[in-house]
Amino acid sequence: MTESSQGSMRGYGPFPEGAEPTAPIGMHQPPAAHVPPQPTGGHDGQPMSETQASGPPSSGPPSSGIPAGVPSSGIPAGVPSSGIPAGRPPSSGAPSGGNPSYGPFQAAAPDPFGEKQEGWTETPYGFNAPPGRRIEPSPPPERNRLVVGILAGLVVGLLLFGTGGYFAGRATAPKTPEAAPAPAPTATGGLGVFEQSQVTINREDFAGTGLTTMSEGFLPYLSACARPKANAGEKLRVRCTLDGMSAIFVEYNSVADRDKARVKALGQAVDARSLTPGVAPAVEQATPSGRVTGNYVEYAYRLTESGATRTVAGIWWDDAQTPVAGYLLAYWEDGLGAKWDPMRDLWSRYA
Structure with missing residues (x-):
């Protein structure tokens, strides 16, 4: 990086960990009163002054090498990355004549959209997210019905197999031989042969x-x-x-x-x-x-x-x-x- 490029990036020091710009390049930055101070240093490792943290003038050229009008975050122009529908006016804290600043947010930064909207939830990044579809928890399984169903199935199975086994045994059992007739009594008083x-x-x-x-x-x-x-x-x-x-x-x-x-x-x-x-x-x-x-x-x-x-x-x-x-x-x-x-x-x- 040359000295000239360092001069052109004066006021655009490195972003803190986890923060990245979300506003289209070339748009005016908000007033200094609304921009939180940058905690990191400049390109030479020295602390940045409050004037440098406020950002370059709106007429300055971008120093990142990205053509004008192309957002650095990959989001199409005119679509904010915060989840707020396009064209919705901010509730407070932004000038009426220009777009709000989408600079990096800090953990203690104020809500850039003003008061909390109804149905929106707090996020770790300090802004409100639109309400989503609520996931209802699944009801616990009714174990009593499950046990009753298993027992009923066992009883029915025993009845069916028991009845089937009984008739199958009757059908396959060998025929009982008929008892031989008793010998007729003889004239000699029932003597044997x-x-x-x-x-x-x-x-x-x-x-x-x-x-x-x-x-x-x-x-x-x-x-x-x-x-x-x-x-x-x-x-x-x-x-x-x-x-x-x-x-x-x-x-x-x-x-x-x-x-x-x-x-x-x-x-x-x-x-x-x-x-x-x-x-x-x-x-x-x-x-x-x-x-x-x-x-x-x-x-x-x-x-x-x-x-x-x-x-x-x-x-x-x-x-x-x-x-x-x-x-x-x-x-x-x-x-x-x-x-x-x-x-x-x-x-x-x-x-």
């Missing part, structure tokens, strides 16, 4: 003898029946197996022969008191089925087989009217567990 077969098989061994009435209740449960050789005084005998026991039915030649065999059992009943504790006394009574009435005797004896001696327990019963008798035999310890109850139970079921 196996028992009916045993009756048919065992009846042949008792056919044509006086043992049919005494053996009738045992036929469904007997197995391995056979007719071994008869002993002295016996007409015939049928030996069978009954749940691990031996069931023997004998037809004697006479009632006397039958009574002799019973006397032998009564003698063994005396030994049973020590061999098989809990033995019952001999009695005369009818069988549980009522088919026959005769003598009932519990007895026991010792038997040696293959060098081993064991105790055998037995129940005798007969028919007082005919020369027939029957008896059950079992090993006291191995077959009955040293108890009379198992043998008594079988006899009471079928005799």
